[in-house]
Amino acid sequence: MSLGEIIRESQVWKSIFRHPMPTDRRNRIVVMLTNFFLHLHPVSIKKQGIALSYTWCMGGVTFFLFLVETVTGVLLMFYYRPTLEWAYNDILALRDVLSLGILRELHRWGAHAMVITTWLHMYRVFLTGSYKPPREFNWVVGVILLLLTLLLSFTGYLLPWDQLAIWAITVGSNMARATPILGHEGPGQQLLTVGGIDMITNASDARFGLLGARFVGEETLNRFYILHCIAIPLVVALLLAIHFWRVRKDGGISGPL
Amino acid sequence: MHGSHADYLRDVSGFLGGYFLAIALMNAVYAFTMWRVKSRPMAALVWTAVAVAMTGISAIAWGGSPPELAQPIKDYINWLTGPVIYSVGTTVALVVLFVFRKFFVNPVVAWIGLNLSLIFMGLSMTDSNFGAIVMKPDNVPIVGLVFLLGFFTWLATAKGVENDERIKRGLPPTEKLDDEKVLVWPDLVYTELICMLALTAFLLVWAICLQAPLEEPASSVKTPNPSKAPWYFLGLQEMLVYYDPWNAGVVLPSLIIFGLMAIPFIDFNKRGNGYYSIEERKFAYLTFQFGFLELWVTLIILGTFLRGPNWNIFGPFEYWDPHKVLALNNVDLSQIWWNDVMHQALPKAPPGASVLREVSYVLYREWLGIVLVLAYFLLLPPLMATTIFRTFFLKMGFMRYMIMANLLLFMLSLPIKMVLRWVFNLKYIIYIPEIFLNF
Structure with a gap:
């Protein structure tokens, strides 16, 4: 034997x-x-359902990249500390000192790739008309996943705490200042005035809620860290499960009737 | 300047040598398939010649003096990438690609196009301004995105054109031909395994070759110029030029998400489900392609590669001069109306006026813009329902039609505002800074 x-x-x-x-x-x-x-x-499965020229494999690639991001992300979390004192230095050490510093490159390029493959997946699903009945709801789940992918990337962008990071997040989050009614520079902000006192100020508006402060600071770093590592991935994992389950329940991968 | 240019060329010559060699290899493989698989010796000969030429260029590049674009060509391209020609030009290019799609889906045409764009990239890389933007680590994925999108758009169009022709002849789409069922083990699981391994290898090579960016430590007092959002949001940042933040940053992004989610419920067309096709769903196809390729991707490319200091537009071969001054003489519609047409000052409430009086003065001042915007959003939908979208309206019913029409009008408001800005320097149609409401 x-x-x-x-x-x-x-x-x-x-x-x-x-x-x-x-x-x-x-x-x-x-x-x-x-x-x-x-x-x-x-x-x-029908032969055409696994033809690469039909599927482009982009949904699968996106899921695989999500797994890559999860594994490399967890490993990076062992090392990285999300505080003003350490965040930048830890990334610096990942680059210059640590033998497995390449994990950061894998994580960052994987993240960029995941944004692109999510778009390409949506592109393919649209061009094959695969959102049509009975798959309408799964398309909606997919759009939410697309949004969450962008938010995952956006929240992760801040964590290296370098100039690139805080200014990209500052520019990106400045928009929230102008949220109608809920932003302190948004139209209709005056509507939420009680007894002559503004309810919506730069310390209570939508941007403050996002950043945890009036500007991108340590509170923001903590908030984005939790969003990036725990909150959003949990929601994504749940929606991914629904997304995959619905592919099966809606009759498998799309194809001509 | 000359010395530094020589230094730059020496820095990139190694990369370009490998780059042109890769193009040579690519063409050699293509020539080989032409010869052995397609049995077309003449074509094989032509592409072998291309491969040999590329090998020669590769050797020259490695020698330290890669071929460059002539300055007049660079100047011409810089001129082409001004905002008006860029936006109108990309739209026209997409229309041309669409109208003549039967020509462009020809593999040989596509292959020539790929070769030309790769060679153009290679020649452009000898320009330090171009290289500085394209080789910025976080911009590399966007170059990849452009090529991937080009490839997949070509692939989808080729399959769509083929299916359209088959359907016209009464045949089922090609996807229908592979109707036979296969077992997932081994056919699918092995494909997945190979994909995972290839992707892992690709990511590892990428991670080894290109270091993740890390700039100076964060400082809230040193504002970089330009300050850019992450690349996938640069389309939205570009919209800030034409809209106020409440619209460009909050309302329109929400509408994009809502509009995407609404697609399956708006599109009542039952055909084209589960296979590539264009003719069967022309309206949905064109709307999506315009929204995705033109309004989303080309704006990202514009924001990434062409927007420099002070958010000014720079050509790809232009030095990012932070002191470049562009005359900003934008006017609002109310200014045009009161100053230029009526020849009087803008109406203004007398000091100490009541709130009601102030509001009515503001409405009076902005009446033209308010009427135009209301007409755009309230009058156009019923007008379109009785004219161009008559059959749509009858098939969709009131609610679905109204949602579709409004989403479409919001989407079209972006190119309209872009054109108004460039042609008439028009900034706001409604300008009420008193309550941050500018449109």
Whole structure:
């Protein structure tokens, strides 16, 4: 008996994989039904549904990049401290000192790539008319995921705490100042005046809510760190699960009727 | 200046040598497929010649003097990328690509186009101003985006054109031909595995070759010039030129998101579901392409590569001079009306007037703009419903039609405002700074 056979015949192996290797038709079907990670897929699929020229693989690539971002992000979190004192220095050390500093490059380029692949995925879904019934709701979920992808990237942009970071976030968040009614420089801001006292000031408006302060400072760094590492990823994970589940429930990948 | 240019050329010559060699390899592979797969020896010969030429250029570049664009060509391109020609030109280019799509989907035409754009990039990289912007680490992905979008737009159009022709002849779309079912293991799971491995390798190479940017430590007193949002928001930042922040930064982005979500509920066309097609859904196709490629992507490119200090527009080969002064003589519609047409000063409430009186003065001052904007949003939808969108209105019903019409009008208000700004220097149609309400 070869070593491979000994392993595959062992009780431990059989407790994990309850069927032989997927080398024949029956076991290729069984593996899709019994493996947790594979059961996202259907057992069989129309040939055109997996043609790269049709799907561009962009949804799958986006999901894979999300996983890359999660893994590299968690590893970076072991090292990086989101405080004014340490944030910049930790990134500096990642660049100059740490042997695995390349994690930051992987994380940043993966993030840029994820924004692009999300757009391309949406582009493909639109051009094949795949948002049409019965997939309307999943398109809506996809749009929310697209927005969250941009917000993930935006919140992460601040964390290196260099000039590029704070000014990009300052420019990006200045708009919130002008939110109608809820921004202190927005139209209709005067509507929320009670007894002659402005309710909407630069210390209580939409921008303040986003930044946690009147300007991009330590409170913002903390707020964006939590949003970037915990809050948004949790929502994204939930919506991804719904997105994938709905692909199956709405009849699998789209194709001509 | 000459010495520094020579230094710059020496710095990029290694990169350009590899770059042109990559183009040579790319064409060699293409020539090989022409010869062995397509059995077209003449074409193979032509592309082999291109590959050989590129290898030669690669060697010259490596030698330290890569070929450059002539200064008149650079000046001409700088002139082309002024705001008016850039925006009108990209729109015209998209229209040309669309109208003559049967020509452009020809693989040979596309291949020539790819070669030309890659060679243009290579020649342009010898310009230090161009190189400084394009090689900024965070801008590299946008160069990638441009090429990816070009490729995928070509691919989708090619498939759409093919399907349109098949449908015209009464045949099903090509996607229908592969109707047979295959098992996900091994056909799909192995594709996924290969994709993951290729992507991991690609990311690792990218991460090794290009260092993530890290500038000086953050300082809230040293404002960089220009201050730019992350690249994917630069389309929105560009809209700030034409709109107030409440509109460009809050209302329009919300409408983009809302409008995207509304697409499946607006589009009542049942055809074109699950396969590439253009003819079957022309209105939806054109609206989306205009919104995505023109109003979103070209504005990002403009904001990234052409907007320099003080948010002035610079050509791709122009030095980013922070002291470049452009005359800003923008006027508001109320100024044009009262000063130029009526030849009098803007109406102003007398000091100490009551709030009501002040409001009525403001309304009086801005009456033309208010009437125009109200007419645009309130009169145009019913007008379009009885004319160009008659069948749409009948099929969609009142609510869906109104949502579609208003989203469309909001979307079109951007190019309208851009044109008004450049042609008439018109800044605001309604200008009520008293309550931050400018439109």
